[in-house]
Amino acid sequence: MATHRLEIMDTTLRDGEQTSGVSFSASEKLTIAKLLLEELKVDRIEIASARVSEGEFQAVKDITQWSKEYDCIDAIEVLTFVDNGVSLDWMIEAGAKVQNLLTKGSLNHLTHQLKKTPDQHFSEISENIKLANERGIATNIYLEDWSNGMRNSKDYVFEFLEFLATQPVKRIMLPDTLGILTPKESYEFIKEIKDKYPNTHFDFHAHNDYDLGVSNVMEAIKAGANGLHLTINGMGERAGNAPMASTIAVINDFMPDVEINVNEKVLYTVSKLVENFSGVMIPANKPVIGANVFTQTAGIHADGDNKKNLYFSDLLPERFGRTRKYALGKSSGKANIQKNLQELGLQLNDDDLRKVTQRIIELGDKKQVVTKEDLPYIISDVLDRYTHEEKVKVESYVLTHSKGLRPSTTVAMTIEGKTFEENASGDGQFDAFMNAIRNIFKQKNLVLPELIDYAVRIPPGSHSDALCETIITWKNQDKEFKTRGLDSDQTVSAIKATEKMLNIFY
Template identity: 80%
Template sequence: MGVKSIEIMDTTLRDGEQTSGVSFSASEKLTIAKLLLEELKVDRIEIASARVSEGEFQAVKSVTDWAAENDFLEAIEVLTFVDNGISIDWMKRAGAKVQNLLTKGSLNHLTHQLKKTKEQHFKEIKKSISEASKNGIETNVYLEDWSNGMRNSKEYVFDFLAFLATQPVKRIMLPDTLGVLAPAESFAFVTEIRAKYPELHFDFHAHNDYDLSVANAINAVEAGIDGLHLTINGMGERAGNAPLASVVAVLKDFMPEVEIGVHEKALNTVSKLVETFSGFRIPVNKPVVGDNVFTQTAGIHADGDNKNNLYFNDLLPERFGRKRKYALGKSSGKANIQKNLQELGLHLNDEDLKKVTQRIIELGDKKQLVTKEDLPYIISDVLDSNLIEETVFINSYVLTHSKGLNPSTTVSMTIKGESFEEHAQGDGQFDAFMNAIKKVYKRKDLELPKLIDYAVRIPPGSSSDALCETIITWKTNEEQFKTRGLDSDQTVSAIKATEKMLNII
């Protein structure tokens, strides 16, 4: 049997946008649409529902204008409704050429939601398809609640398919709308439909309510499906849709008999951009795109990676535009630390390496997050060495916060052996501290970088005495960089992050 090509349709901009609290602006939709088609190279994208709002109309218009100029118009799809031509009119004005018509794929939905007979429903669908054809619009048909239809009203589903087989429809789309299928059912249902209609094009659309969307999608492919609907980061309502990255990785690694055009190297870029635009955070342990999935924590793994890549599998980070990291914490061994030192271009003898390893284990025991960037400071701290020269020291400070009075700070610090003391007020204790530091630097005719972001976090579920990590982003004329501070007191952790910044500059 030859290699079969599977169409990948991304519905992040339509079904994915139904994630609670997510709404993309017109410019964000256009940016994501371009990346999906030009960089990630999916075959088609579903970008909106017809008739939603004026804002949505303008967003669709901007995507179709771009697509028309760049030969992608056939790849742009819009969800439409059986509504006497209102959706078709909306599509025409928006410049879209492919409708994904939403119809009822289960007798239950038809009877209780539409309160119509199947004859009435089919007649209206026929009219909608014919209206679309007249206006140069191609039709794909969604059988909403198809999975329950196959379970509870199979005769209705097959009557529906017999009717659609007589219509000028390009694709028939089979959604597990409520995410209820088990993988064996996905395989059985698609196999049954394929056997009866080998010539028609069928898509499968999985939801993830039981965390089975990837398995269901793969079973649909094994049963002979022609296309899959996926979303970036598994976005979608409730538990989301089948995640594109995971499905693509499984298809490429386990199913040599199928072929997809997706360009894996762009996955990380697109995933991060969608995360930023949507505010929908990717869990750190999410396969392929999660922050931690290419991070080895155990020292034994780093050691094995140094010895013929003993702990690698086929999911190499470079495939997806990423790099392997070696975490530093209480289970780190010398090998983890050596990997991080290599990346920083630093070398330690065995004795020194032992001491640094011990210090990192102690910090890991305290729940402290140790990063590659922290290594030089730890080395400097532990070895009292000259690897990194610390020339600025915050010797002591007094922070005051009294009701009815402005917060104030007195700071004593040393810069290259020269001592300074300043007092300042501010909007808060840290602001007062920064104002005092600025006074010192003004005396030396030096400028401080701008503080552009300030993030504080404690481990989830911690109590009020937890370690508190402050990450501050600074900006100079040339570059942007981050420093971290860790303490059980929030202001002190910010001061520690600032002291690191003062040494870096």
């Protein structure tokens, strides 16, 4: 089968910036442009609309200056308008060499927005292209609202294409401006055009209003489209454009006769940078680049991965510079936990693994997120619980904190099978708790160890809201010792650390 060479044009910096609330600075645009061309290796980038603002002008100037040094000025494109050469003047001053001229691809747009006849429109376009040529500017043509044009005014579209066949145009760009096409239409419309103009370069520009962007792109390629317009993270107006990451994965996995330059290994890196610059968060379940898409949650899946990678597909995370993860929560089985332990270089016997698994399930039932980095702390807490005989048990407590009143605590505690209950106030909830248990132990003529240090932390690198570790240092006569408590609530973790101390002390 003959190889079909496909150009990838990224329009994140132009069409993607039309995402509501997004505006890239000049330095951000330059950084993204460099990554797109040097690292991701797309063929072309559309970086701005002419005449928008002084900031936009400076961004284009910065990128064109860099691109001349990198010898890729022909890959830098700017959206322009049929405006008697005003856009061209702007472009030339900014240093750009390729215009993407916006024209009307439907009779509806031409009649009601421009209020002109096809002949008037074509004449003005011809003048623009002539002027661009005289100034050393290459021209690509956008047929805005082309998809509606093909649906409702096909004769006009082909009249337009007949005119463009007489013009020195490098590419004709076919946008589904309102994202209305079905995959069937995408194929049929482009096939009809390519059959009539087989030697003309046509780009397809998909929007995602019905979540059909990637499907429409696939059909456009099958129909013979020569180029695609994509955006990082699917950014763009309304529901956005066809997303870069998913489209590249689909082409690489399902279209072996299609050749592209894009380096999929850096897709995730570029996506995260654009996420940070734009402030538009990537959905956790976004294919290829979402936080959760290479995370196995169910224990049965982790078990299957241990047994000949039963839950793997061609969509391997390593292709995109990522790694597979095994989530820890209420659906976790032993296999999930073992996978995470292997990454940490830890091993547990079956009994200890069962105890740790149960603790993680308990946290998951509370809707807590547990991470791999939490595991050593959970293991320490769970196994430490079984180190000492549990003679003392805190059965229940009520912690109160009200504005203008001292915090108070009521504690019910079992000591060697006998239950005691006390209430006390303090300077804080934990201080009130300590005063209550001191009152209980006074009844047994015992003085508790002195609390000499109290430290709270979350597991380093965890990025998790699940766990808070409290480490308390106690002094009993001349001996110091530490106990740890682990819980999602700071005060409760301190109470757990204290309960361990009581079982050592008593």
